[in-house]
Structures are given as C-alpha cells and as structure tokens.
Amino acid sequence: MKLAVAYATDVGRVREGNEDNLLVDEHLGVFAVADGMGGHRGGEVASSTAVEALRAAIAAGQTIDAAITTANTAVIERASGDPTLTGMGTTLTALHPLAGTRLLIGHVGDSRAYRLRDGELERLTEDHSLVEELVRDGRITREQAEVHPQRNIVTRALGVDADVEIDLLTIAVQTGDRLLICSDGLTSMVREREVARLLGTGDNMQEIAEHLVQKAVDNGGEDNVTVVVIHVLEADPAHDDAALVTDAQNDPSAPEVDGRTAVQPIVATPLASAPSADLAAPPSRNEPIEPTVVSDSELPRRRRRWWRVFGKATLAILPILLVLGAGAVALHWVTYRDYYVGTAHGSVAVFKGDPDGIVSWWNPKLQWVVTGLPVSRLAEASRAQVQAHGGMCHTESRRAVEACVARLQRLPAAP
Numbered sequence: 080m081k082l083a084v085a086y087a088t089d090v091g092r093v094r095e096g097n098e099d100n101l102l103v104d105e106h107l108g109v110f111a112v113a114d115g116m117g118g119h120r121g122g123e124v125a126s127s128t129a130v131e132a133l134r135a136a137i138a139a140g141q142t143i144d145a146a147i148t149t150a151n152t153a154v155i156e157r158a159s160g161d162p163t164l165t166g167m168g169t170t171l172t173a174l175h176p177l178a179g180t181r182l183l184i185g186h187v188g189d190s191r192a193y194r195l196r197d198g199e200l201e202r203l204t205e206d207h208s209l210v211e212e213l214v215r216d217g218r219i220t221r222e223q224a225e226v227h228p229q230r231n232i233v234t235r236a237l238g239v240d241a242d243v244e245i246d247l248l249t250i251a252v253q254t255g256d257r258l259l260i261c262s263d264g265l266t267s268m269v270r271e272r273e274v275a276r277l278l279g280t281g282d283n284m285q286e287i288a289e290h291l292v293q294k295a296v297d298n299g300g301e302d303n304v305t306v307v308v309i310h311v312l313e314a315d316p317a318h319d320d321a322a323l324v325t326d327a328q329n330d331p332s333a334p335e336v337d338g339r340t341a342v343q344p345i346v347a348t349p350l351a352s353a354p355s356a357d358l359a360a361p362p363s364r365n366e367p368i369e370p371t372v373v374s375d376s377e378l379p380r381r382r383r384r385w386w387r388v389f390g391k392a393t394l395a396i397l398p399i400l401l402v403l404g405a406g407a408v409a410l411h412w413v414t415y416r417d418y419y420v421g422t423a424h425g426s427v428a429v430f431k432g433d434p435d436g437i438v439s440w441w442n443p444k445l446q447w448v449v450t451g452l453p454v455s456r457l458a459e460a461s462r463a464q465v466q467a468h469g470g471m472c473h474t475e476s477r478r479a480v481e482a483c484v485a486r487l488q489r490l491p492a493a494p
C-alpha cells in the first residue's frame with residue numbers, strides 16, 4: 080500500500096496550550112491522533128505519553144490493540160509517578176495499514192477516523208462520548224448533539240482504568256481513497272459536509288491538512304485541533320493477506336458496512352467494561368480535571384473497604400455488646416447489693432455479696448471491711464453465727480450491717 084501523509088495541529092483561539100498530539104510514522108506504518116485531557120499539564124503529558132508508547136509498542140512488534148493497551152498502561156504509570164498529573168487521560172485513534180487493501184483502526188475516545196471515497200465522507204469510528212450515547216438511545220438528535228453543552232464528555236479514554244476497552248476495526252481501502260484522523264476540535268467546529276469538501280479538494284495533502292485546521296480556527300477554534308490526512312496512492316488487492324481477507328469475508332459475526340468490516344470491539348482484558356464506567360468519572364474537557372480527582376475518589380473506596388470488613392461486623396455485634404454490657408452491670412448490682420458479716424483471717428469482717436450465692440455453684444463476695452475484732456473474742460453463740468455458712472446480719476442496708484458490727488463489739492467478750 081502506498082500512501083501520502085500530512086498533518087497539522089493548532090492550539091485554537093481559546094485554549095492556552097495544545098493538549099492534542101499526533102503520530103505519523105510511515106516507516107512503521109502507524110498514524111494516530113491523541114486528544115489529552117486533565118488539569119495542569121496533564122492533557123499534554125497524557126497525549127504525548129500515549130503516542131510515544133504506541134509507537135514503541137508497534138516498533139516492538141505488538142498488534143495495534145495490544146499497543147493501545149500498552150499506551151493505556153503507560154499513561155496510568157506516568158500519572159501515578161506525579162501527583163500533579165493524577166486524573167489525566169487521552170483519546171487515541173490509531174490507524175495501521177496492512178499490505179494490500181486493509182487497514183486496522185484501534186480507537187478509544189471521541190477523536191475520529193473518516194474515509195472519503197468518491198466525494199462521500201464516511202465516519203469509521205464511533206465516538207465514546209456522552210452525546211453519542213444519547214443519540215444512539217434516541218434521546219437527542221445528531222443536530223442537538225452538535226451543540227449539546229456536555230458534548231465534550233468522553234465515556235472512554237486511556238489513563239482512566241487499567242482495563243480499557245478498545246474498538247478494533249478492519250477497513251478496506253482502494254486507490255484514491257482519502258483518510259482523515261482528527262481530534263474533536265475539528266469536528267466540533269467544522270461540519271462534515273465541509274470536511275468532505277476540504278479533504279477532497281486538491282492533491283497537496285499538506286495544504287489539505289492546513290486548510291482543515293484553519294477552517295476550525297476560523298470557525299471559532301474553541302478547542303485544540305489536529306488532523307492527519309492520508310491519500311491512498313496505491314492499494315493492491317493482490318497483496319492482501321489471503322487468510323485475513325477470507326476470515327473477514329466468511330465471518331458471519333463481522334457485519335460488512337459499505338465495504339468496511341466492523342470487527343467486534345476487542346476487550347483488552349476480561350471484565351473490562353463493568354468497572355470502568357462506575358469507578359472513574361468520565362473526564363470532561365470543559366471542566367479540566369483537578370489533579371486530586373482520582374485520589375479523592377480512591378479515598379472513599381478505601382473507606383468503603385474498611386467499612387465492609389470492620390464496620391458492618393461492628394454494627395452487627397453492637398446490639399449483642401449492649402445487651403451483654405447491660406447484663407454485666409445488672410448482675411454486678413444484684414451480686415454485690417447485700418452486706419453480711421463473716422470472718423476473715425480470724426477477725427470479724429463485713430462482706431458485700433450474697434452468702435447464698437447467685438446460683439448454687441457461684442458464690443461471689445467482696446471483702447468490704449475487716450474490723451479489729453478477733454473472732455476468738457466473740458461469745459460462743461455469736462462466733463458460731465459469723466462462722467456459719469451465710470454469716471450473720473444479711474441485709475441490703477449498710478447502716479444495718481454497721482449497727483450489727485457495733486453490737487458484736489459491745490457484746491461481752493468470751494471468757
């Protein structure tokens with residue numbers, strides 16, 4: 080396949096920096112546009128990290144979808160090493176020509192790939208954006224989507240989740256086709272009819288790239304705008320990989336859309352789609368992501384895990400603890416409510432407790448006070464009483480037990 084490739088990018092009229100990035104490597108045969116997002120320098124770093132990692136991965140022999148997964152990992156790792164980059168992300172739309180007439184497209188986000196053939200512009204990629212979902216669900220029209228206030232919110236991006244879902248497409252080209260990869264800074268400023276006209280006008284691809292970008296800037300330039308334009312100079316079916324073509328044609332699950340074989344989206348790893356939607360808020364380019372967004376959202380996750388393990392268990396046993404605690408207090412009060420007089424180390428002593436015991440095998444008692452009165456000095460009858468099981472003067476009243484002891488001390492001593 081012979082190609083003529085050109086590119087252009089512009090910061091636009093509103094943004095302070097250009098967070099778009101692009102990759103044109105004709106030797107490796109990989110072309111890409113990345114549109115970064117994130118506060119501080121985040122967007123710029125995310126998009127450049129992604130395209131550099133993509134190029135290195137393709138150079139190392141990885142397939143396009145594996146290379147995009149590698150790029151995703153690179154963006155996540157780059158962000159984790161620098162707190163000011165936390166929360167950054169990027170779109171990535173990459174095009175990888177095969178021998179013959181086939182092209183692979185790997186795609187995440189709301190940058191786009193188009194093919195122009197015989198004046199007809201066909202969008203090859205599906206935006207991973209909120210408004211695209213609303214259009215698909217029939218809740219807004221395509222026209223409403225173009226001016227929707229949340230049209231910048233992407234639902235998929237690199238750098239957000241380790242399990243990124245990548246759309247992988249195989250398309251067929253023929254000699255004379257023109258391809259365009261662009262950031263949303265072009266398509267949000269220039270209508271597709273105008274894009275088609277400019278892409279098809281003239282043969283100087285560099286001029287075409289610059290005209291497209293200039294048109295977006297002239298129309299307001301509200302966003303960074305980046306285009307890679309490719310003219311298919313020669314696409315020879317004789318060089319097609321027979322296995323690839325046959326597979327694509329025979330595979331009933333691969334719907335043929337106007338000559339484009341829409342391959343099922345490749346899920347980079349199992350369980351890719353479920354967690355990413357919930358855990359990470361889709362980055363918005365209207366509201367630059369604060370560097371703390373992701374770490375803030377991880378904090379409640381950690382708290383939730385703590386709560387799952389300890390909090391719920393504590394809550395479950397709390398009533399039991401309360402009942403046990405109240406029971407212990409009540410038992411203590413009942414057990415040591417009474418006073419009685421007995422003996423300790425040969426002297427008369429006052430005990431708190433129930434001499435009959437709470438139950439037959441448990442007879443708790445607290446020695447409350449030891450008087451200076453030796454048991455040996457008590458009269459025979461009194462001595463027998465204080466030494467008997469149950470002691471004497473068993474009473475709830477402290478005053479009564481004190482009177483009892485005083486009476487013993489006044490009684491005549493043993494002879």
Ligand code: MN
Nearest residue numbers: 114263264302
């Ligand atoms: Mn953009």
